[in-house]
Amino acid sequence: MTRHVDRPVDAEAQNAPALQVVPEQAGVTVPTICRLCPAHCGVLATVQSGVLVEVKGDPENPLFKGYTCPKGRALPELHNSPSRLLHSQKRQLDGSFAPIPIEQAMDEIADRLRGIVAEHGGRSIAVYTGTSGQAYPGGANMAAALLQAIGSPMFFTPNPIDSPGKQIAASAHGNWLAGDLPFSGADTWLLVGLNPVLSKANGVPFNNPAQRLKDEVARGMKLIVVDPRRTETAKRATIHIQPRPGEDPTILAGLIHVIVAEGLVDHAFIASDVDGFDALARQVAQFTPEYVGARAQVPPEQIVAAARLFATRRGGMANCGTGPNFSQHGNLTEYLALCLATICGRWPRAGDKVHRPNVLLPAYTARAQASGPFQGWGYGTRLRVRDLGDAACGLPTAALADEILLEGEGQVRALICNGSNPMAAWPDQRRTQQAMEKLDLLVCVDVEMALTARLADYVIATKMTLETPGMTQRVEALKYYTIGIGYPVPYAQYSPRVVDPPAGSDLIEEWQFYHGIARRLGLNLTMGVKYGFGRYDEAPPTVIDMAQSDDLTTEGLYEKICAGGRLTLDEVRGFPHGRVFDVDEVVAGKEPGCTERLDVGNVPMMAELAEVRSFDFNSEQSGEDYPMRLISRRSNQFLNSAGRTLPGVRLTRGKPYNPLFMHPEDMAHLGLRSGDAITIASRHDRIPGIVEPDETLRRHVVAMYHCFGGLVEEDDAYALHGSNVGRLIAADHEYDPITGIPRMSNVAVSVSPGWVG
Known part of the structure; x- marks a missing residue:
């Protein structure tokens, strides 16, 4: 299916007028949770005349004590952004978008999914859920449950193109049951x-x-x-x-x-x-x-x-x-x-204080013993490309574009992007765009017309974080993802909804979309979340009976998700600013007869380490055609593609694009000055850029933020939206044989003055 890509939706024409703040009316300030990143900081939100006007740190929060970052303080801009979608969108025959009522959108999407499954089987449906899913605990879980009910294993996350080595390493090494x-x-x-x-x-x-x-x-x-x-x-x-x-x-x-x-x-x-x-x-x-x-x-x-x-x-x-x-x-x-x-x-020993005990998750016994290595790859679903399959980190996301492009049995023909933006985040952007345009059905569940949404058939407009309840259970679970992350103390917080959606909007929560699709397809859903060290202890599954779920609310869903926790949501609700709870436990000794190591x-x-030792590193250092090494870089102002277009955040950074940072001596050698246009080329592709000095870098190393840029054909507007680093990366070259992640940093590049599109 070929898509005509129209200009982005005119938000001012599509959306209801933004509400105006009445300065004379006093605002109401309440404690809540920022959910833009895994930290889930406790913050104070001020609502005035039904509009979120300020977010700042909560000095009464016992863990964060008034701290928040620029991203959190920009929440009012996100909620009130003129580019925010207040109505779901449907692609028209001429490639433009028009509002569609959410109930009608779900009717049509369910009908199309039903037809695709009938003709091509359940595996033809895939979901890719992004990092923004952390803010809405029901969304990704419900999406996975929908896929399972359809009979599709094709559930993908950012983990295999971010830090998949963490889970693979843990499976090879084993885990320590007392944590870190x-x-x-x-x-x-x-x-x-x-x-x-x-x-x-x-x-x-x-x-x-x-x-x-x-x-x-x-x-x-x-x-x-x-x-x-x-x-x-x-x-x-x-x-x-x-x-x-x-x-x-x-x-x-x-x-x-x-x-x-x-x-x-x-x-x-x-x-x-x-x-x-x-x-x-x-x-x-x-x-x-x-x-x-x-x-x-x-x-x-x-x-x-x-x-x-x-x-x-x-x-x-x-x-x-x-x-x-x-x-x-x-x-x-x-x-x-x-x-x-x-x-x-x-590692902690018997008698040490338990680090990171659960609060909203079930209590566990921290023991000073090993849970030995377990099978971390080579099992479960096999993909059709590059001999890749399921692993402890999840299905190889870098191969999903090829699973869409490769014709034949098992081809992915419908993709639901849940709070995610593959066109900005995936490696090999040119191939990614080809895949998005080939799909029979592309649905984006998002709050704005993000880059991928511009290629979609339907864009489902959702509520934003402070229009939904929030809780910290998912942060507790991070310790099962890798060591060194999660709350360092038995902390928990729950927040009710802080502000209503804008007047005249037609918005839905992520989980409600998947619930609505399942109802239309006549499917019951079972949400099973696995937490635990080593071989994982399975939490009791949450079963959603569609015949009895008409009155299910997000609050009720969270109750189900938290069932069996050390504390109930009601107990946590009693402390609106959050609380460090009195959990005084020490690490237990090794169980008698334990032989795991x-x-x-x-x-x-060890075989891979031997390969590293035998590699001729001198040959890699001497490439004259691509003498620079491009590495990744993070910003304090935005998270991936979320928030980078906000005027206030852009003003903080001073520019709407992602510069290429280079050591001043390298710039001088190339005759470049700060702000010059450049061409960045790898062995795979090339992109435009704007160079800036950074003396903190090594010589011959350059750095760039990811998740910027437009569609492939929009390179000439790089000064307005930046450039996509993923374009420089080939998904099927220099990739890990277990996780499929290609080389996405330490990429050999050349930098030359000027850009000719």
Whole structure:
């Protein structure tokens, strides 16, 4: 199916007029939860004349204590944006869009899904749910339940194109049933490719991470950072290793080499709970400080100093970010970070205070014992391309475009994008657009006409966060995704709806859309959410009987989702500013007869480490045609594609595009000045850009924000909407054989003056 792409919907023509604030009328300020990112900060929202006018930090919140970031403070702009959709949209024959009542849209979508399934089978329907789904706990779960009821396994998330190595590494290494160590009070910590001061990622607790880090460093923590850029986090480090990109596994192997060679391991812990140590020691033997220093282009003495610092001080773990997962060998990098912690015995022991106990999730017994390795790949659904299949991180998202394009049995013919924007976020944008245009049915569930929505058949307009109730249960669950993330204390908060949807709008909540489609298809839904370490403990499934769910509300759905929690939603509701609950538990001892052990010598991981050692890194460094290395970068002003078009946020950054950041000496060498137009080319494709200096980067390394740009044919407007970094990446080249993630950072590029479209 070929789509004519019309201009974006004229929001002022399609939407009801925005309500005007009456300055004389006093506003009402209430505590609530910002849900733009995983932190879920406790904030105060002020509503005046039915309009959200201000969001700021809540000083009465016991965890966040008044902290919030620019993204959270921009919530009123998001809610009241003139580009916001107040009515669902249907593509017309001429390619334009027109409003459609939500009930009619669901009727038509259900009819088309029914026909596609009848002709091509359940597997022809796929869902891709984005990071914004964290704000609406029922949406992604209900979408997955709908797919299951249809008989389709084709459920995709951003995880396999973000940090899939975390789950793969955990499956190869095993998990510690007492969880991880707390950041607070540790004497050292290692962050690899992480900038939590901006990104609110794992490692540093995200309740005001900059302040948390500042406090711990002032107390005496010795921070070690590995990053090609001198980031806001690296500036606080005792040791900042600033390598050439892509050498994260080399550096981690080098640290382990020094620790093993100098006998700095925890011998008692290894004897009691760890397998594979001899295999690991053999594989890291050749990663000497001299070899690592030459390969990563860092002083060898830094490797020695960092290894000694990490191994000889109390507490401290190692966390890796998105960049190392983007740069190839993400599974190995994450695995070596776990191995580093394990050989140093960095896991809670019996009698320690339980870190991250559940509140709205079921209580669990934290034990000082291993849950050994489990099958993390090579099972379940197989894709038709690149011999990829299901894994602990989910189905390989980077292959979904090919599953749409490849003709034949099993071809994906309908895609529902749930709070997601593949055209902005997926690698290989040119191929992604071809896939979106080929679909028989493309439905986007979104709050605006985002890039992907402009290619859709239907765009389902949804309520925004503060028009829905909120809770923090999903944040608790993050600890089952990776170590070093989630609330560091037994904290929980619930928020009722704060503001009504705009007058005259016709909006729906995400879960209500999938519920409505299921009713029309005559399907009952079962939402099963799996939480737990190791092999996962399955929470009781939430069964939605369509014959008895006419009066189901979001509040009622949340009650079902939280059934079996340590505390009920009612108990949490009693503390509108949130609460750190009195959960005084200590880690239990190992169960009698437990024989499970962590594994630091996993055979596939050791084989990959041997491949890394044998790789001719000198040949990669000497490419004259593409002499620069492009790495990823985060901003404090927006999250992926959400919020980057808001005027207030743009004013904070000063520009609507994503510049290419380059070291000033490299700019001078190329005869470039700040603000110059450039062409950025990889072996796969090319994009326009605007260059800006950044002396925090290594020489010959450039950085750029992702999720910018327009459609493929709109490159010439790069000064208005930026450029899509994903265009430079081939999805079917240099990809991980387990997760399918291609090389998305440490990409070889050239930069030249000017742009000719």
